[in-house]
Amino acid sequence: MTKPVMISVSGIRGIVGAGLSPELLVNYASAVGTMYGKGKVMVGRDSRVTGEMVKSAVFSGLAAVGCDPVDLGVCSTPTVQVAVQESDAIGGIVITASHNPKEWNALKLLSEKGMFLNAEQGLKVKSIVENSQYNYQPWDGIGHASVYGNAIEDHLEAIFALPYLDVDTIRKRKFIVAYDCVNGAGGTILPQLLDYFGCETIPLNVEPTGIFAHTPEPRPENLMDLCQMVKGKGADIGFAVDPDVDRLAIVAETGEFIGEEYTVTLATQFVLSKKKGPVAVNLSTTRAVEDVAKALGCDVYRTKVGEIHVAQKMEETGCVIGGEGNGGVIAPEVHLGRDAPVGIALMLQYLVESGQSVSALWKALPQYTIIKEKIEIGQKDPDKILKQIETLHKNDSLNIIDGIKIDYEEGWVHIRKSNTEPIIRVMAEAKSQDKAKVLSDRFLSLIDRIEA
Numbered sequence: 001m002t003k004p005v006m007i008s009v010s011g012i013r014g015i016v017g018a019g020l021s022p023e024l025l026v027n028y029a030s031a032v033g034t035m036y037g038k039g040k041v042m043v044g045r046d047s048r049v050t051g052e053m054v055k056s057a058v059f060s061g062l063a064a065v066g067c068d069p070v071d072l073g074v075c076s077t078p079t080v081q082v083a084v085q086e087s088d089a090i091g092g093i094v095i096t097a098s099h100n101p102k103e104w105n106a107l108k109l110l111s112e113k114g115m116f117l118n119a120e121q122g123l124k125v126k127s128i129v130e131n132s133q134y135n136y137q138p139w140d141g142i143g144h145a146s147v148y149g150n151a152i153e154d155h156l157e158a159i160f161a162l163p164y165l166d167v168d169t170i171r172k173r174k175f176i177v178a179y180d181c182v183n184g185a186g187g188t189i190l191p192q193l194l195d196y197f198g199c200e201t202i203p204l205n206v207e208p209t210g211i212f213a214h215t216p217e218p219r220p221e222n223l224m225d226l227c228q229m230v231k232g233k234g235a236d237i238g239f240a241v242d243p244d245v246d247r248l249a250i251v252a253e254t255g256e257f258i259g260e261e262y263t264v265t266l267a268t269q270f271v272l273s274k275k276k277g278p279v280a281v282n283l284s285t286t287r288a289v290e291d292v293a294k295a296l297g298c299d300v301y302r303t304k305v306g307e308i309h310v311a312q313k314m315e316e317t318g319c320v321i322g323g324e325g326n327g328g329v330i331a332p333e334v335h336l337g338r339d340a341p342v343g344i345a346l347m348l349q350y351l352v353e354s355g356q357s358v359s360a361l362w363k364a365l366p367q368y369t370i371i372k373e374k375i376e377i378g379q380k381d382p383d384k385i386l387k388q389i390e391t392l393h394k395n396d397s398l399n400i401i402d403g404i405k406i407d408y409e410e411g412w413v414h415i416r417k418s419n420t421e422p423i424i425r426v427m428a429e430a431k432s433q434d435k436a437k438v439l440s441d442r443f444l445s446l447i448d449r450i451e452a
Ligand code: MG
Pocket: 098, 099, 242, 243, 244, 245, 246, 247
């Protein structure tokens, strides 16, 4: 069972009223502020009903340790990332539980570059909370809150300045676009974005009320209305975003959900056709990205799972594009973070330039199916199980930076332990559902047989 509050190196997440309390939030914000030092901290929130309460706690915690919280209002996670990057802020906090249901909330923590905290910084925050080492200030050292009302416009400007875009051509094409914001923060940015590109729009769940119209994760089972709308109204494309607008899913003009893995694949194909360079994605992203990059003579770096690992690799190696298979596109010209509006802009440009439909572009890509399974391991030691799998497969093509990934000719399998539950997750990808299932079943039964 999922615990009501989870505290980890990536921050704090929980159900409001059942674990995620104001005390915890104040402490967490004070700890983050203690680590940041003195200066401005950009704070934005998605549309959740609890956002205002959480913001008050965060502001109090930050000001108590001498930080100056800046209120960006309701906006997307990438909007806050750009605001931190483009200002002299010493960090940022996004109040959002991302794709989790409406009763959840959480803090996403950003460094002075607008990137997520790395594991070391996350551990430091956690340790400050655990040891109550807050740098509380006397009355004349308390921080001052302010409001900045232009963060969304700044974010849009950064997107419009992407070197690949030819805005006039996109406008002339007069795309018909259906889009679903699930009543999250997408409603604060997608309407302006699509309007700028001269699109005729069919909006769904655009009011940022925080009362999510459906389960917010942008998965096909949650996007039936959007798929029907695209087909029924003759739209050129459909877009769906999660409540904090870092993940983007695409629906083809046929009403087919093309799968979140293909968002980053299409973005990679397009960007590499304009500019050659390395690409970074996490270990469990579709192999289609490699196939596409290889065909264009470009390298792909594989990183641990988690946006910060991809972002750091992109920074280190000068990647021209990157992201994650869950619909996360990262274009370094805007910022080093997953950004759904960036994905939309690239996709519209790709469509207009190629002169092809979404379904044609998608079907021309290498087709893979990923399946995700998990297995209960009870009292068994997950590390010992992983070690045994590693030993048994030492002659295969292994990557052990994050669990075990084994690459085969016909596909791959990625095996990771959970940090919160006694389970091991198995992801497998192959050219068909059946082949992926065979691969996945093979490892599920192996894990089951291992005594550890
Ligand atoms: Mg998200």
